[in-house]
Amino acid sequence: MVTGMTVTLAAAGAVAARSGLADELQALYVRAKADVGETDLAHIRNVTAYGEAIDARRLELLRDGGPRAIRRAAALEMLYRLMQFSELGHNIIHGSYDHLPGNGEYHSDRYHWDFNVDVDHWKVMHHVGHHPNTNIVGKDHDLGYSIMRGSAGQDWFGHHVAQTAIISALAAMSPQAAPFFLANVARQVENRRFFSSWTLRSPARIAARDARRRYVAEPLSARSRALQALLANYAGGVAGYMSVLFLVFIEHHAGELELFADPGPDETADQYYERQIRATRNFLPSPELDASLERLLHEEVPFENRPGFHIFYGGLDTHVEHHLFPDLPPSMQRKIAPEVRAIAERHGLPYNETPLLDTVPLIAKTLTRLSAPAGDQEEGHPVRLLSRPRELARRLGYGLAYKVLPDSPYLGKPRFFDVPVRVLSATPVADGQAMSVRLARPRGWDDVTWDAGAFVSVRVDVDGEELVRQYSLTSDSSAADTMDICIKRVADGRVSNRLNDQLRAGRWVTLVGPPASSGDFDVPAPLDKSLFIAGGVGITPIISLLRRLARATPAPDAVLLYFNRDDRSIIYEAELQELARRAGVRLHLFTDAPSARPDVTTAQLSAELVEYYVEDVAEREAYVCAPPVLIDLARGWLSGLGLPDDRFHAESFSPPELDRPADDGRRYTVSFRRSARSVEIDGATTLLEAAAQAGIAVPTGCERGLCRACVTPKLAGTVNLETDAAPQERITVCTAMACSDVELDL
Numbered sequence: 001m002v003t004g005m006t007v008t009l010a011a012a013g014a015v016a017a018r019s020g021l022a023d024e025l026q027a028l029y030v031r032a033k034a035d036v037g038e039t040d041l042a043h044i045r046n047v048t049a050y051g052e053a054i055d056a057r058r059l060e061l062l063r064d065g066g067p068r069a070i071r072r073a074a075a076l077e078m079l080y081r082l083m084q085f086s087e088l089g090h091n092i093i094h095g096s097y098d099h100l101p102g103n104g105e106y107h108s109d110r111y112h113w114d115f116n117v118d119v120d121h122w123k124v125m126h127h128v129g130h131h132p133n134t135n136i137v138g139k140d141h142d143l144g145y146s147i148m149r150g151s152a153g154q155d156w157f158g159h160h161v162a163q164t165a166i167i168s169a170l171a172a173m174s175p176q177a178a179p180f181f182l183a184n185v186a187r188q189v190e191n192r193r194f195f196s197s198w199t200l201r202s203p204a205r206i207a208a209r210d211a212r213r214r215y216v217a218e219p220l221s222a223r224s225r226a227l228q229a230l231l232a233n234y235a236g237g238v239a240g241y242m243s244v245l246f247l248v249f250i251e252h253h254a255g256e257l258e259l260f261a262d263p264g265p266d267e268t269a270d271q272y273y274e275r276q277i278r279a280t281r282n283f284l285p286s287p288e289l290d291a292s293l294e295r296l297l298h299e300e301v302p303f304e305n306r307p308g309f310h311i312f313y314g315g316l317d318t319h320v321e322h323h324l325f326p327d328l329p330p331s332m333q334r335k336i337a338p339e340v341r342a343i344a345e346r347h348g349l350p351y352n353e354t355p356l357l358d359t360v361p362l363i364a365k366t367l368t369r370l371s372a373p374a375g376d377q378e379e380g381h382p383v384r385l386l387s388r389p390r391e392l393a394r395r396l397g398y399g400l401a402y403k404v405l406p407d408s409p410y411l412g413k414p415r416f417f418d419v420p421v422r423v424l425s426a427t428p429v430a431d432g433q434a435m436s437v438r439l440a441r442p443r444g445w446d447d448v449t450w451d452a453g454a455f456v457s458v459r460v461d462v463d464g465e466e467l468v469r470q471y472s473l474t475s476d477s478s479a480a481d482t483m484d485i486c487i488k489r490v491a492d493g494r495v496s497n498r499l500n501d502q503l504r505a506g507r508w509v510t511l512v513g514p515p516a517s518s519g520d521f522d523v524p525a526p527l528d529k530s531l532f533i534a535g536g537v538g539i540t541p542i543i544s545l546l547r548r549l550a551r552a553t554p555a556p557d558a559v560l561l562y563f564n565r566d567d568r569s570i571i572y573e574a575e576l577q578e579l580a581r582r583a584g585v586r587l588h589l590f591t592d593a594p595s596a597r598p599d600v601t602t603a604q605l606s607a608e609l610v611e612y613y614v615e616d617v618a619e620r621e622a623y624v625c626a627p628p629v630l631i632d633l634a635r636g637w638l639s640g641l642g643l644p645d646d647r648f649h650a651e652s653f654s655p656p657e658l659d660r661p662a663d664d665g666r667r668y669t670v671s672f673r674r675s676a677r678s679v680e681i682d683g684a685t686t687l688l689e690a691a692a693q694a695g696i697a698v699p700t701g702c703e704r705g706l707c708r709a710c711v712t713p714k715l716a717g718t719v720n721l722e723t724d725a726a727p728q729e730r731i732t733v734c735t736a737m738a739c740s741d742v743e744l745d746l
Contacts, residue, residue: 021347022269028343029325032336033099040329041100047087047311050303054080057301062218062232065225070232072300077236078243079293079312081115085244087314087330089113091322093122096329116178116210116241118202121186128674129189131326135252135259135279137411138404141188142252143259145181145245149370150253150363153411156373158400164367174245175237176211179203250359251281251319254366256352259376261408264417264513265711265730276323277344281352282337283317283359285310310334320344320351373399376412406508407443414444418459419511424482426503431568434488434537435500439509441481450515452476452548453541453623453651456483457512457707459699460495466699468709469495472541472625472651473515474572476548483515486571488537512709521623521651531620532560533605533634538625539571541651545623546576550583559586559614563626566593567600588613605630607637618642624650660684660737661720668738672696672746673715687712687719687733687744696746698733705732717742 054076061073095108105111113119125142133139137153144150148167149160159166170177180203187199194200214233222229258278263271294309314330315322321333321340328336344351354362373395374382385392391409398405406420424438439456441448455472471485487503490496503509521541530549534542539562549556564570570589580587589600590609603609610617622643624634631650638648663682670690671678677694688710691698700710710733719736722728733744 019270019347021273021343021349024343024346025273025324025340026269028336028339029328032325032328032332036096036329036332037100040331041097041103041106043307043331044088044092044097044106044329046305047083047307050301050307050311051080051083051088053301053303054083054297058236059218059221061300062222062229063225065222065228070225070228072296073229074232074236074239075293075296076300077233078239079297081237081240082243082312083314084113084115086247086316087311089115089117091315091330093119094127095327098327116175116206117182118179118206121179121183121202124189125182125186127326129185131323134276134323135257136262136275137259137408139262141185144253145249146184146188147181148249148253148367150249150366151257151259152370152374152376152379153259153413154370155404155408155410156370156375156395156399157402160373160399161371163371167367171238171242174241175214176207178241179206246363247283247313247316250283250354250363251316252279254359254362255281255354256350257281259411259413261411261413261415262417265713266417266708269729273324274347274349277320277349277351280320280323281354282320283313283356284353285313285317286355286357289357320353373410375410377409379412414442417513419513420508421483421511423503423505423507423509425505426507428500429486430488430571433569434486434571435503436484436486437499437503439483439485439511441483442511445514448514449477451517452544453521454515454517454544455541455651456485456515457709458495458499459510459512459709460498462494462498465697467495468512468699468707470707472544474540474544474547476544477515479547479551486537486540488571512707516707518651521625521649529557529616529620530559531614531617531622532558533563533622533624533626534560535563535605535626535630536565536569537571538652539576541625542623543572543575546579546583546585550579550585555584558584559588559620561588561590561605561610561613563590563605564592566591567595567597605634605637607640610637611641618644621647622649624648626650626652628652668717669741670694670738671741671743673743674746681738683720683737683739685737687731687736687738687742690738691733691744691746698746700734703734705735708732710734713745715743715745 058073058076058080061069061076089111092106092111093108093113097103097106098108130140130142135143135151137143137155143154147159147170148163149156170181180200183199183203184194187194187196192198214237215230218233219226219230257280260275260279263275267275290309293312297306297309310317311330315333318330318333318337321328321337322330324340325333325336341351369382372382372385373392374385378384385395395405395409407422408415408420419442421442422440424440425436426438427436428434429436450473452475453472454476455470457468457470459466459468461467471487474484474486487496487499489500499509532542532545542560542562546558546560549558560576562570562576567589569591570576573589576585576587579585590603590605591600592602592604594602614620617638618641620643622634622638624631626634631652635648635650639645661683663684667680667682669678669680670687672691672694675694675696677696679690679693681690681693688698688700688703698710698712711730712733713729714731718727718739719731719742720739721731721736722739
């Protein structure tokens with residue numbers, strides 16, 4: 001368990017404690033899903049038949065060709081496109097009817113969606129990219145749909161200055177632009193190139209097929225009315241696709257809807273559902289507009305079992321319910337909406353809904369206002385940015401170069417996962433063998449505290465591979481407004497050496513999360529008598545403890561045994577000597593290589609050495625930071641000298657040997673849902689190793705479950721971490737081994 005870190009999560013817009021929200025919503029979902037049955041399937045069949053009747057009447061009106069007929073054909077085209085997206089395709093592709101026997105063509109893998117979209121692209125964009133990451137800046141590429149800036153927390157780029165003009169231009173070709181539009185978002189989710197066959201081939205085929213049908217075949221069938229038919233199809237198609245875009249845009253942008261920083265893998269089920277509620281809006285249809293369109297349908301489309309007009313908004317006017325339960329059909333979403341509202345109110349959450357016609361001026365004003373590079377902090381007061389010309393110039397420079405500002409100045413919420421942190425200074429120490437690095441405290445971290453002995457996990461991209469390393473902080477939070485670490489060069493090291501070579505003042509590094517402690521190295525109270533043993537860069541957590549000890553105790557009875565390769569490798573020597581002189585810490589320096597200095601002894605750690613320099617070792621609290629082998633030796637030696645086991649504390653960032661069970665012959669299947677892969681392993685193989693066998697890269701660092709870089713949602717199964725504890729939704733795959741078949745969200 002990682003301890004020693006205090007964070008006010010409310011500042012990040014999340015509920016820190018388990019609130020019961022998820023339990024209530026999941027219970028509602030189970031009950032609602034069980035109630036979905038033949039009635040819902042009959043409803044969607046009837047909607048399909050109604051859509052076919054609308055389309056057939058549209059074709060008749062095109063052949064009629066009179067002005068009134070052409071206007072009505074265009075309106076029916078708009079309604080047909082809207083229905084195809086809402087009640088039909090959007091929800092069917094989510095699998096709303098997959099579990100029902102006899103679902104036939106309404107299974108998500110078999111449904112023919114008469115809408116200009118590649119279904120595979122849609123699933124990537126919508127199911128993989130949007131729903132799990134709703135309104136998370138940098139992960140939900142549905143925010144602005146890669147074109148628009150609809151919320152102040154989104155990053156600003158050069159084209160946003162003309163976004164209203166760009167949207168108007170795209171609207172004119174929206175039916176043919178739609179599949180490219182969606183493919184562009186999908187390729188961002190999968191980090192693919194825009195100019196590739198995966199991105200462009202299918203949209204080109206879909207756009208051409210629709211153009212041949214709407215702008216060639218159908219107008220030609222109208223014979224002398226071909227031009228009028230073409231114009232009707234064009235106008236209706238543009239109106240239909242822009243109606244869809246407008247409706248889905250208002251569901252997550254502008255007004256009271258919230259944006260979020262990436263919560264990382266530790267987001268709880270309660271926090272997930274809260275984010276969906278805060279980030280989503282239902283709209284209230286306009287009775288006058290609906291009545292006008294419904295009157296048109298009654299006059300033009302005779303139909304016996306006519307469904308209600310709400311089918312043209314299916315899953316859109318109940319978008320909150322849709323985001324909570326994506327695979328419930330819209331007929332069920334409408335039934336449970338009052339219960340969802342009541343649950344939100346019980347938990348003090350907003351149930352966002354806005355009259356449809358009120359959203360029109362809201363979106364227009366928002367798009368116009370956000371064409372300037374103002375963020376959440378300037379919301380409502382854009383002139384504030386003018387009073388900071390250097391910041392304005394920085395935003396313009398990055399935005400025009402299409403680069404993301406590392407400190408995320410647009411989003412008002414602080415970040416607590418994968419946080420870019422600015423380097424204030426980087427100073428070589430120990431004759432260039434290490435680098436003392438001072439990091440700025442990120443915006444919004446005023447309530448983040450850490451104790452002496454805490455560490456941070458730094459994420460680094462090395463040749464396309466994400467690696468994580470831990471570095472101890474050299475002061476607790478009460479003693480410094482910055483975060484200071486020391487990075488020592490390591491023979492053949494892939495991360496530490498690179499950081500030594502590249503870090504300079506003004507550059508940025510990424511922290512996996514706030515500082516944390518291993519639990520065993522936390523010193524919450526002053527010590528009466530203490531012994532500190534450090535090897536090389538292991539002095540970094542030790543000096544943090546010593547600094548705190550010197551502040552808290554006038555004359556601490558502390559002994560430090562510090563071991564290095566040679567006298568040039570000693571880190572923080574000047575301060576250690578000052579602590580010895582000013583605070584009375586007894587300092588003993590040891591090296592492997594002989595030294596001409598009288599204050600340095602050539603020796604290695606041993607029981608005899610400890611006994612010689614620390615006669616009362618059994619009465620002390622001992623703190624050791626060194627490689628694992630040396631820690632194990634020190635533990636044995638100090639125990640032999642009478643030190644109680646509960647007074648021995650150690651920290652090391654080298655991976656320890658896992659306690660792997662003996663092979664009992666059982667084999668387990670590990671499935672990776674998002675990658676659609678699986679491997680068979682024994683019970684002594686970690687899930688991190690299983691992922692590697694499947695060719696799946698998982699960021700990792702300490703490989704002992706502390707840095708939590710490898711935390712992964714577990715969807716099913718049992719692992720060794722749970723055998724004597726409660727089931728865990730998220731596990732550190734570096735230490736988890738299967739006790740059954742396991743499914744991971746990777």
